[in-house]
Amino acid sequence: MKPFVRVLEGVGSTVQLMVRAAYFLPTLPRQFGRFIDQCYLIGYTTLPIVAILSFFIGSVLALQAGYAAQNLGPKQFIGLLVGLSMARELAPVMVAVLLAGRVGSAIAAELASMKVYQEIDALETMNIPPVRMLVMPRLVAVVVMMPVLTIIADLVGWFGGAIVAKYTDFIAIEPASYFATMRQYMDFGDVMNGLVKAEAFGFVVVLVCCNIGLNTRGGPREIGAAVTRAVVTSLIIILVLDYFVTKALS
Numbered sequence: 001m002k003p004f005v006r007v008l009e010g011v012g013s014t015v016q017l018m019v020r021a022a023y024f025l026p027t028l029p030r031q032f033g034r035f036i037d038q039c040y041l042i043g044y045t046t047l048p049i050v051a052i053l054s055f056f057i058g059s060v061l062a063l064q065a066g067y068a069a070q071n072l073g074p075k076q077f078i079g080l081l082v083g084l085s086m087a088r089e090l091a092p093v094m095v096a097v098l099l100a101g102r103v104g105s106a107i108a109a110e111l112a113s114m115k116v117y118q119e120i121d122a123l124e125t126m127n128i129p130p131v132r133m134l135v136m137p138r139l140v141a142v143v144v145m146m147p148v149l150t151i152i153a154d155l156v157g158w159f160g161g162a163i164v165a166k167y168t169d170f171i172a173i174e175p176a177s178y179f180a181t182m183r184q185y186m187d188f189g190d191v192m193n194g195l196v197k198a199e200a201f202g203f204v205v206v207l208v209c210c211n212i213g214l215n216t217r218g219g220p221r222e223i224g225a226a227v228t229r230a231v232v233t234s235l236i237i238i239l240v241l242d243y244f245v246t247k248a249l250s
Contacts, residue, residue: 010233014211017131021139021207024132031137038141042103043148049102050095050149051156054086057094058157061085062164066171075171079178080185082161087186091153092194093242095146096201100234104209107138108230111213112223120214135210139203146202147195154191158182193249200245205234 061082069075114120123130165173212230
C-alpha cells in the first residue's frame with residue numbers, strides 16, 4: 001500500500017509543480033538569458049549524440065529490412081520502412097531517452113544538491129520562488145528544443161538508411177528510389193505524430209526530474225539516489241506514455 005501512496009504523492013506533487021510553473025510563465029521575458037542557457041544545454045549539447053545514434057539506427061533499420069526483403073518482399077519499400085519507423089516511433093523515443101539520461105540526470109543532480117545544501121531554502125527566504133528561476137525556463141526550453149532534435153534525428157536516420165541501402169550489395173537501392181518511396185507513401189502527419197510524442201516525452205521528463213530534485217531530503221548521499229530515481233522514473237514514463245500517446249494518435 002505504501003508504494004502506491006508514494007506514487008500518488010509523486011503524481012500530485014508533479015502536477016502541482018506544473019501548475020506553479022505555468023503561473024510564472026509571464027515572467028519568461030525577464031528570464032530570457034536563463035531560457036537561452038537551457039536551450040543550449042538541452043539542444044546544442046545533446047545534438048551530437050542524437051545525430052550519431054540516429055545515423056546508425058537508420059542504418060541498422062535499412063540493413064535489417066534488406067535481410068527481410070530477400071525472402072519476404074520487394075526491396076523498394078525499405079525507404080518507407082525506415083521513414084515511418086524513424087518519424088513515428090524511434091526518433092522521438094530515442095531523443096527522449098537521451099534527454100532523460102543526459103539532461104534529466106543533470107537537472108535532478110543540480111536541484112537535489114541545491115535542496116540538500118539549503119540553497120533552495122535560501123531562495124525562498126529571499127522571497128525568490130525557486131520554480132520561477134529553476135523550473136519554468138527549463139520547461140519552456142524543452143518544449144522549444146524537442147521538435148528540433150526530433151526533426152534532426154529523422155533526417156539523419158533517413159540519410160543513414162539511404163547510405164546503407166545504396167552501398168550494401170544485397171540491397172543496392174539508389175537514394176532517388178529510396179526517397180521517392182518515402183515521399184509517395186508518407187505525409188506530414190507521420191512526422192507530426194512523432195513531434196507530438198517528442199513534446200509530450202520531453203515535457204514530462206524535465207518536469208519529473210525537476211520535481212524529484214526539488215523534493216530530495218537527507219544528506220549528500222541522497223543526491224545520487226535522486227538522480228537514479230529521476231532517470232529510472234523518466235524511462236518508465238516514456239515507455240508507458242508512448243503506448244497511450246500512440247493509441248490516441250492512431
